Structures are given as C-alpha cells and as structure tokens.
Amino acid sequence: KSLKIETYEGEDICHKINWHLHPEYEIVFIKNGKGKILINTYHSSYEDGLLIFLGPNIPHMPFGNSDFKDNAEVVIQFKKEFIEERMSLFPEFQSLNSFMKSIDKGIIFSNEIHRKLTKSFLDFKSQNSLEKLLNFIQILHQLSISTNHINLNGKIKKLQIKSQALDRISLVYEYVNNHYHTPIKSETIANQLGLTPNSFSRLFKLSTNRGFIDFLNEFRIHKAMELLENDHLQIAEIMYKCGYNDPSYFTKQFKRYSSISPSKYRAQLLEKKSKL
Known part of the structure; x- marks a missing residue:
C-alpha cells in the first residue's frame, strides 16, 4: 500500500524494534500520557500526548507509552x-509542496494542533x-x-544514507536491540556485515554522525533508565x-547521558511517584 495507517490502543502500543529507521515519511499521534522523544542525537520528552512528523531515514526510538x-x-x-504523484494529478496538492520540502528531518506540533x-x-x-x-489529506492540510511547532531541521544532523548502507545500518540497530545485554564487539557486527572493523566504523559514523560505541552506550543507558522505573530491580542487577x-564505568556512562548517577535518577523517580 502507498499509505500505511496503523492504530494501537491501550496497552497495545506500537511494538517496533527500539532504534530503527525507514525510507518513508512518518506521522505519529499519541493521544495522552508522557514519554521520551529520541531522534538520532535529539533528545526531549512530552507530557500529555504527542504529534510528530518525521522525514525519511531518521533513526528514532518508538514514542509510545x-x-x-x-x-x-x-x-x-x-x-x-505518494504525495508527488498526487501533485502531478491535482493542482490543489501544490499547496503541500513547500510543506513537504520543510519536513527534511521532522516537526513536533503543539498541544493545540494535537x-x-x-x-x-x-x-x-x-x-x-x-x-x-x-x-x-485533511490532516496533512491542517499540519501544513x-x-x-518545533522544527527539528536545525537540531538533527542530516544523514546521507545510500540504500545499501540503509540496510546495513538497520541490521546494526536490530543486532543491538537483540543483544545489548551481552558483550558486543564492533568486530562481531563488522563480520556479520561482511566488512572490516575499520570499514564498519567509517560506515556507521558517516551514516549516523556518531561512533558505534557512543551509540551502544547511549542505547544501554536509556535501557537502564527504563529499568530503573521498576522498584523491584537493584541497580547492580540493572x-x-x-x-x-x-x-564505575556504568555510573560514568549514566552520568554522561543523564547528568546524574543511577541512584539519584531512581530517587527522583520515586519522588515524582510519591507526589502523584
């Protein structure tokens, strides 16, 4: 289908693999609740629902809660x-042309339009x-x-990913999603992709604007943040x-991506819960 629309309700949130990217434009609407916005190197959060429009080939985490x-x-x-074909058939679609060109990386819309x-x-x-x-079409017009809104074009570096590299980077994300809890070496992933370690490092850096180890640490720390919300798990276990x-290395990386220690992060979570 040229237009894919999926609706998830209640606890049946969108269960996409964690970090992922795709060649399609994507609009995500979340009715309520709070969650994280992780788009390549851009990190933010939302408090009461979300309406976001992403451009093609933008690495991101699921947004649901x-x-x-x-x-x-x-x-x-x-x-x-999908839009270009309709622009050529219907002159009325030309009004969307400049808007679609502006969705280079992404836009987060206000609570009002949400x-x-x-x-x-x-x-x-x-x-x-x-x-x-x-x-x-009516929604697209209202967004245009x-x-x-917040335009992410100046906040996210543009990724120039060729089709072959896109497939490889997607495989890297999938591998990390499935094996982040185990030791992961660049050499292992490079071998799976049929590349030398140096070639893999260059490919990942050119495709994502970050080193693989930086990405892996950030991924693991965000997983740790999720697990810290579970009061029954000890920090060492997490x-x-x-x-x-x-x-010591875990704490150092945690502070790097959250500015505080794991224990202080959990204490803040508990304090927020006590106020609810």
Whole structure:
C-alpha cells in the first residue's frame, strides 16, 4: 500500500524494534500520557500526548507509552512518491509542496494542533480505505498551515544514507536491540556485515554522525533508565541486564547521558511517584 495507517490502543502500543529507521515519511499521534522523544542525537520528552512528523531515514526510538488504559497511538507511513504523484494529478496538492520540502528531518506540533486533530486521528480505526485517504489529506492540510511547532531541521544532523548502507545500518540497530545485554564487539557486527572493523566504523559514523560505541552506550543507558522505573530491580542487577559489568564505568556512562548517577535518577523517580 502507498499509505500505511496503523492504530494501537491501550496497552497495545506500537511494538517496533527500539532504534530503527525507514525510507518513508512518518506521522505519529499519541493521544495522552508522557514519554521520551529520541531522534538520532535529539533528545526531549512530552507530557500529555504527542504529534510528530518525521522525514525519511531518521533513526528514532518508538514514542509510545502505556500510562493510561484509554491511550491510543496512530502511526502513518508513506513515501514521498505518494504525495508527488498526487501533485502531478491535482493542482490543489501544490499547496503541500513547500510543506513537504520543510519536513527534511521532522516537526513536533503543539498541544493545540494535537487537540484539534485528535478526533481525526481516532476516526481512522472505523474508516474504509477511501475515508482514510480523505481524512489523511485533511490532516496533512491542517499540519501544513500550523505555525505553532518545533522544527527539528536545525537540531538533527542530516544523514546521507545510500540504500545499501540503509540496510546495513538497520541490521546494526536490530543486532543491538537483540543483544545489548551481552558483550558486543564492533568486530562481531563488522563480520556479520561482511566488512572490516575499520570499514564498519567509517560506515556507521558517516551514516549516523556518531561512533558505534557512543551509540551502544547511549542505547544501554536509556535501557537502564527504563529499568530503573521498576522498584523491584537493584541497580547492580540493572547494570548487568544492560550489558555492563563494571560499576564505575556504568555510573560514568549514566552520568554522561543523564547528568546524574543511577541512584539519584531512581530517587527522583520515586519522588515524582510519591507526589502523584
């Protein structure tokens, strides 16, 4: 299909692999709850739902949360040809041309436009194919005329990923997603990709604007942050679950990506919970 629309409800959040990227544009609507926004080197958070539009080939983590039973997440994916074909057939679509060109990396929309379009996104679940298409076009129009948003173009470095490299980087993300809790060596991944260690390091740096070890540490630390929300797990146990076996190195990396120690991070989580 040229337009893919998926709706997830309640605890059935979008279970994509963690870090991933794809050649399609992606619009993600999350009805409520709070969560993290991790897009390549850009890190932020949202407090009461999210509406975000990402350009092609932008590495990102899933955005969903399971804070509320009535939550809903809608994920829309389409390739640029989908819009270009309609521009060539219908002059009315030309008004979307400049907007689509502005989605080089991504846009986070305001709570105001999020609230305004909530019903439109939730309607997808009960619509037939034609109704979905018309609804999508209307949503795209509303997004194009919105002026209250955060443009990520200046906050995320552009990745120049060729199709062959895209497949390889996707395999790297998949490998880390599945093996982050075990020792991971660059040589092992390079061998799986049919590359020398130096060639793999260059490929990853050129494709993602960061070194592989930096990416791996950041991935593991964000996993540790998730696990620290579980009061029943000891910090040492979390360290091992995230692939570390040296407490001082684990703490050093944790401070690098969160500015505080694991114990202080957990204390802050507990303090927030006590105020709820």
